[in-house]
Amino acid sequence: MQGPASVTAPYRGVISGPYHLQPELDRAYRDTLREAIAPGGPFTVENIEPELRSLRDLLLEDLALQEAYMGAPRDQRRGVINQAYTQILAHVAATKARLDAELGPGE
Secondary structure (H helix, E strand, C coil): CCCCHHHHCCCCCCCCHHHHCCHHHHHHHHHHHHHHHCCCCCCCHHHHHHHHHHHHHHHHHHHHHHHHHHCCCCHHHHHHHHHHHHHHHHHHHHHHHHHHHHHCCCC
């Protein structure tokens, strides 16, 4: 990922562009996307964060085992793991905000 979500993916792609030209398909797509980003939906920080935290914790546990085996701290690697966790959550939140603004309220 390069840059904030508002810059990285604000366009409709070559594959999905024609889909959005059909009003009924576009409406169905937007309604489904609204549901996905609504509170409790699958694409919310609240829903994604527990699984992401679990993955981060697994990586940090593995890192602790590596450090114990090698007898040396790996602070840079720990920083990368924690930074990736933070950046992914920020990306999800920024993408949701962008989609909320673009989609507007449902019908």
